[in-house]
Amino acid sequence: MNEPYKILLVDDEAEVRTSIIRKIDWSAVGFQVVGDAENGVDALEKIEQLEPDVVLTDIRMPYMDGLEMAERLREIRPSIKVVLFSGFDDFEYAQKAIKLNIIEYILKPVNAEEMMEILLRIKGTLDEEIQRLRDLTNLQESFRKNLPILREKFLSNLVKGNVGKEDIPVLMEEYGLSLLEGDRWIAAKVMAQEMDHAAWNSWNLLAVSVQRLLEDRFQDFGNYSCFQRPSGICVIAAISEEKELMQLTTFFRELCREVKKILNCTLIVGIGRIVENIEEISHSYAEAREAVAYSRTAGEVVFISDVEPQKDTLLHLDEKDEKELSYVLKFGDEEMIQSCVESISGRMRNPLQNGFQAYIIDILSVILRVVQKNGLEENIVFGKYTDYNGVLTGIRNSADMQDWLCEVCFAISGKLYRERVGTTQTLIEKAKKYIGENYANSALSLEMVCGHLHISTAYFSTIFKKEVGESYISYLTSIRMEKAATLLKETDEKTYQIAAKVGYDEPNYFGYVFKKKFGVSPNKFRGK
Numbered sequence: 370m371n372e373p374y375k376i377l378l379v380d381d382e383a384e385v386r387t388s389i390i391r392k393i394d395w396s397a398v399g400f401q402v403v404g405d406a407e408n409g410v411d412a413l414e415k416i417e418q419l420e421p422d423v424v425l426t427d428i429r430m431p432y433m434d435g436l437e438m439a440e441r442l443r444e445i446r447p448s449i450k451v452v453l454f455s456g457f458d459d460f461e462y463a464q465k466a467i468k469l470n471i472i473e474y475i476l477k478p479v480n481a482e483e484m485m486e487i488l489l490r491i492k493g494t495l496d497e498e499i500q501r502l503r504d505l506t507n508l509q510e511s512f513r514k515n516l517p518i519l520r521e522k523f524l525s526n527l528v529k530g531n532v533g534k535e536d537i538p539v540l541m542e543e544y545g546l547s548l549l550e551g552d553r554w555i556a557a558k559v560m561a562q563e564m565d566h567a568a569w570n571s572w573n574l575l576a577v578s579v580q581r582l583l584e585d586r587f588q589d590f591g592n593y594s595c596f597q598r599p600s601g602i603c604v605i606a607a608i609s610e611e612k613e614l615m616q617l618t619t620f621f622r623e624l625c626r627e628v629k630k631i632l633n634c635t636l637i638v639g640i641g642r643i644v645e646n647i648e649e650i651s652h653s654y655a656e657a658r659e660a661v662a663y664s665r666t667a668g669e670v671v672f673i674s675d676v677e678p679q680k681d682t683l684l685h686l687d688e689k690d691e692k693e694l695s696y697v698l699k700f701g702d703e704e705m706i707q708s709c710v711e712s713i714s715g716r717m718r719n720p721l722q723n724g725f726q727a728y729i730i731d732i733l734s735v736i737l738r739v740v741q742k743n744g745l746e747e748n749i750v751f752g753k754y755t756d757y758n759g760v761l762t763g764i765r766n767s768a769d770m771q772d773w774l775c776e777v778c779f780a781i782s783g784k785l786y787r788e789r790v791g792t793t794q795t796l797i798e799k800a801k802k803y804i805g806e807n808y809a810n811s812a813l814s815l816e817m818v819c820g821h822l823h824i825s826t827a828y829f830s831t832i833f834k835k836e837v838g839e840s841y842i843s844y845l846t847s848i849r850m851e852k853a854a855t856l857l858k859e860t861d862e863k864t865y866q867i868a869a870k871v872g873y874d875e876p877n878y879f880g881y882v883f884k885k886k887f888g889v890s891p892n893k894f895r896g897k
Contacts, residue, residue: 373401379412379426392481398488409433428455432878520544521596530651530689547592551607553643556654560601562635625669637664640672684728714771752776811874850886857895
C-alpha cells in the first residue's frame with residue numbers, strides 16, 4: 370500500500386485550522402496532515418522540515434499571504450501542489466492564482482464533502498505523476514527509441530577515453546554491444562577524401578550510405594561496432610585471431626572500391642594498433658586518426674604500424690590520465706590518489722624508455738596547472754627534489770615515480786582540502802557578520818546575503834545549514850530575537866520601536882515571532 374501524501378494546512382485562525390483538520394477523513398482520501406502554520410512565513414519554515422506534497426492555504430493572512438507564499442514555493446519547491454481557500458470570491462485573486470499554477474481554488478467555509486472531492490482529484494494527479502515516473506514500460510520504450518543515440522554517444526566517449534574502466538562492461542551490456550567477447554581490440558577511422566559535391570550535399574549525407582555498405586560487408590566479421598563521428602566513421606573491432614586483422618584490412622579495401630564505384634567517392638581508412646584492453650581503445654583510435662594523414666603517400670587503407678615505428682613502449686599521458694590526475698589532486702581521497710599514482714607510475718620501467726622524461730614533464734605540467742589555478746606555492750610540485758631538474762634527474766624508475774608522486778599528490782590534496790574548509794568557514798563568518806550588521810533591515814533576504822558574498826542561494830543554503838546547523842531564516846530570526854530580548858531588558862523603548870530596530874515593520878508580527886521563540890509576549894518578557 371502506498372504511503373499517504375503529506376499535507377500542510379496554513380491559516381491565521383487557529384479554530385479554522387482545527388475545524389478543517391477535524392472534519393475531513395484524511396486517510397480515506399489518501400492524505401495525512403503533517404503540520405499546520407499561522408501564516409506564509411511560518412509555513413515556509415515548516416515546509417523545509419516537513420516536506421509536504423500539498424499545501425492547503427488561506428489567501429488573506431498577515432505577514433505573508435497565501436499568494437506570496439505560493440509564488441515563493443513556485444521558485445523553491447515547484448513540485449508542491451497548492452490549494453487556496455478564502456472567504457473572498459475575488460476573480461482577480463483567482464486569475465493570479467491560476468498564473469501561479471494553483472491547482473484548486475475554493476471558498477470558505479470549507480465544505481467537507483467538497484474538500485474530499487478536491488483531495489481525491491489531487492491524489493489522482495499525484496498518483497499519475499508518480500506512475501509516469503515508475504512506468505517501466507514507458508521508460509523502456511523511451512530508452513529503446515533513444516538507444517541508437519545513447520549507444521553512439523557511449524562509443525564516442527569510449528574512443529575519446531572518457532569512460533571509466535569499471536563502467537565499460539556495464540554500459541556494453543546495457544547498450545547491447547558484444548565487443549567484450551574479443552581478446553584484443555582495434556580502431557579504424559573512415560572518411561571521405563574526394564566526393565562529387567553535386568551529388569552529395571555534405572559528408573553527413575554520404576556517411577549514411579557508406580555506413581550501410583560497411584555494416585552490410587561486416588556482417589560476417591564478428592564483433593564490431595561502427596558509428597558516426599563529426600569527421601568520419603569510427604569502427605571498433607574485437608579480434609580473437611591474427612587472421613581477423615588481415616580480414617579486417619581486406620574488408621576496408623573492398624569498401625573503398627565499392628564506394629568509389631557506387632557512390633563516386635574516394636574513401637581513406639586509417640587503422641590503429643591492436644590494444645590488449647578495451648579501455649585503451651582510445652590509443653588505437655588516436656593512431657587511426659594519425660594513419661589517415663599518411664593516405665596521400667601510403668594509399669587508401671593505412672595501417673599505422675606500416676608507416677610509423679612501433680610505439681608500444683612510448684610513455685604517454687593522455688587526456689583521460691590528465692583529467693583523472695587533476696581530479697584526484699582536487700577531490701580525491703587517499704584510496705583514489707593511491708590508485709591513480711600506481712596507474713601512472715606502473716607504466717615506467719627504466720630511464721631509457723621512449724618518452725621517459727617527456728612523461729615526467731607532462732605529469733609536472735598537469736600538477737602545476739592545478740597548483741597555479743588554486744594559488745598554491747609552485748615549489749610544492751617538487752616534493753623531495755629541489756627543482757624541475759631535480760625531478761627529471763632524480764626519478765629513475767617506477768618506484769621513484771610512485772614515491773615522488775604520492776608525496777606531491779597528498780601534499781596538494783591536503784592543502785586544497787584545508788583551503789576548501791577554510792573558505793567555507795570564511796564564507797559563513799562573512800555571512801554572519803553581514804547578517805549581524807543588517808538584521809535591522811526588514812528587507813534583508815537570502816538573495817541580499819548571497820549577492821554580498823557573490824555566491825548562489827542554493828550553494829549558500831546548503832553550506833550554511835551544514836555548518837551552522839539551522840537554516841538562514843531560523844538563524845536570522847534567532848539573531849533578531851536575541852537583540853530584541855536585550856533591548857527589552859536594557860531599555861524603556863516601546864515594543865513597536867524595538868520591533869523596527871530588529872527588522873520587523875509589523876509590531877504584531879514581531880510579537881507573534883517573539884512569543885513563539887520565548888513562550889511569552891514582549892511585555893511579559895520585560896516584566897519578568
